[in-house]
Amino acid sequence: MPTNTPSPPLLDVHDLCVSFTSRGQVIPIVENLSFSIGEQEILGLVGESGSGKSVTAMALMGLIDAPGVHVSGFARFKGQDLLGLSGKQMRALRGREIAMIFQDPMTAFTPVYTIGWQIDEQLRAHQSLSRRQARTRTVELLGEMGVPDPANTANRYPHQLSGGLRQRAMIAMALSCNPSLLIADEPTTALDVTVQAQILDLMRRLRTTYGSSVLLITHDMGVVAETCDSTLVLYSGRAAETGTTQDLFAHPQHPYTAALLASIPPMNGPRPTRLPAIPGAPPQPLERPTGCAFAPRCTYTHASCLPAPPPRFARLARRIRLPACCPRKGIPSPSAFAPAQHLFCEKPHAVPFPHRAGGSSSLIFRCNAAFAGGKGCLQDLQPQTRANTPGGRWRLLYRYARRGAGSCRGIRLRQVHTGALPAAA
Numbered sequence: 001m002p003t004n005t006p007s008p009p010l011l012d013v014h015d016l017c018v019s020f021t022s023r024g025q026v027i028p029i030v031e032n033l034s035f036s037i038g039e040q041e042i043l044g045l046v047g048e049s050g051s052g053k054s055v056t057a058m059a060l061m062g063l064i065d066a067p068g069v070h071v072s073g074f075a076r077f078k079g080q081d082l083l084g085l086s087g088k089q090m091r092a093l094r095g096r097e098i099a100m101i102f103q104d105p106m107t108a109f110t111p112v113y114t115i116g117w118q119i120d121e122q123l124r125a126h127q128s129l130s131r132r133q134a135r136t137r138t139v140e141l142l143g144e145m146g147v148p149d150p151a152n153t154a155n156r157y158p159h160q161l162s163g164g165l166r167q168r169a170m171i172a173m174a175l176s177c178n179p180s181l182l183i184a185d186e187p188t189t190a191l192d193v194t195v196q197a198q199i200l201d202l203m204r205r206l207r208t209t210y211g212s213s214v215l216l217i218t219h220d221m222g223v224v225a226e227t228c229d230s231t232l233v234l235y236s237g238r239a240a241e242t243g244t245t246q247d248l249f250a251h252p253q254h255p256y257t258a259a260l261l262a263s264i265p266p267m268n269g270p271r272p273t274r275l276p277a278i279p280g281a282p283p284q285p286l287e288r289p290t291g292c293a294f295a296p297r298c299t300y301t302h303a304s305c306l307p308a309p310p311p312r313f314a315r316l317a318r319r320i321r322l323p324a325c326c327p328r329k330g331i332p333s334p335s336a337f338a339p340a341q342h343l344f345c346e347k348p349h350a351v352p353f354p355h356r357a358g359g360s361s362s363l364i365f366r367c368n369a370a371f372a373g374g375k376g377c378l379q380d381l382q383p384q385t386r387a388n389t390p391g392g393r394w395r396l397l398y399r400y401a402r403r404g405a406g407s408c409r410g411i412r413l414r415q416v417h418t419g420a421l422p423a424a425a
Ligand SMILES: Nc1ncnc2c1ncn2[C@@H]1O[C@H](COP(=O)(O)OP(=O)(O)OP(=O)(O)O)[C@@H](O)[C@H]1O
Pocket: 020, 029, 047, 048, 049, 050, 051, 052, 053, 054, 055, 056, 219
C-alpha cells in the first residue's frame, strides 16, 4: 500500500560544532548548527565574512580533520553518519557522492596539469574508465557546462582560461561523477556580474539535469534570492534564522536577517540617501556572549536575550485575524520597557488550537506593531492558552520596546510555533 511518508532529507545535520585549539585555548567556530537539504534542493548558507560558512562545509567534507580541530554533532548523508566515516571511506565518498567547488578555481586546480587531465583523473579515480573514455566524457562535460570548443579547452592549463571558464571547468570536474550533493563555496565571488548570472543559471539547472542538491555558500543576499529554495542565515557561527527563501525574504523574523535585508537598496520607490547599516562588528569567537550573539548590535535587545540564545521557532507564518475584542489600536507606548501587560481577548477566537486530550499545548506568535510617530516592536508575545480547546479563550502577554513617541497604530500577528513552549520562552 502506498504511504505518504515524506522521504528523508539527503543531508541532515544536527548540532554541528567545530572548534580549533590554539595556544591551549579552545576557539569555538561553529556552534550547534542544524539544517537539512532535501533531494534536488538548493540551500543557501549566508552570513558575513568569518561567520563559519567555509568551516561548516569543510567539516562536512572531512577536510579539516587535523590535530587541534574538534568536530562534533551528527550529519546523516544517504543513511550514513558522515562525521563517523574513516579517512578511506570519506575519500571514496568525496567527489563521487559529495563534491565541492571553491571560490577561487585558480588555486583549486593544479597549475602544472591541463584542465582536461585533472578532470580525467577525477573520473578515473571513481569509475573504471580508460584514458580515452575519460577524455571523451571530460569533453562532453565541458560542453555541457557551456565551455566553447571543449576539446581544445581541455588541453589548456588553468592560467590560460578566463575566470568564468575556469569556474565552469571546476563545476564540470565537480559534476564528473554525478554527485548527489554539490557544495559550492562562493562560486561567483571572483566573477563579474554577467558571468556570475551565467554560473548561477548553471547551478539552477544542475538539479534538473543531474538531479543534484546544492549547498550554496554566499554572503550575497541577491544570489540567495535568485537561486536558493531555502536559506540558513549564519551569525557568528550560530544559526540565526532558517526558512524557505520566499518566506524569509518576505517575513524576516530575526533582527539580523531583517537588518541584512534592509541594507539592500530597494528596486522600487525612492532610493534612500543612506542605506541602513548594522552598527558594530560580529564578536570574535572567544568573546562570543553566552546569550544571543547579535544582542550587542540589536535594536530590540532586552534582558532575556542575554543569559541564553533565544529559542528558535519553526516557521508556520500563519496570519492571525485578531478578534474584535482585542485592543489592536491605541495601546500606549511606554517610554522604556513596560512591565508585562496583558491583552485579554474575552471572546472565543477564530484560531484553532492544536488540542491534545489531557495534554497542554501552546501557540507562539510573532507580532509586528506600527507606532504612530516612531518604530516599535512587541516583544515576548506569549498567548496563554488557558483552556486548550478549540474555541477556548486566550490572552496575550506582551512587553514592547519602541522608538519615538505616540501610540500603537496597529498590530499584525503571525503564528510561528505550535507545540510545547520552548524552555526559554
Ligand atoms: N584552520 C583554522 N584555524 C583557526 N581558525 C580558523 C581556521 N580556519 C578558519 N578559522 C577561523 O574560523 C572562522 C570562520 O572562518 P570561515 O572561513 O568559515 O568564514 P566564512 O564565513 O567562510 O568567511 P568568508 O566569507 O570570508 O569566506 C574565522 O574566524 C577564521 O579565522
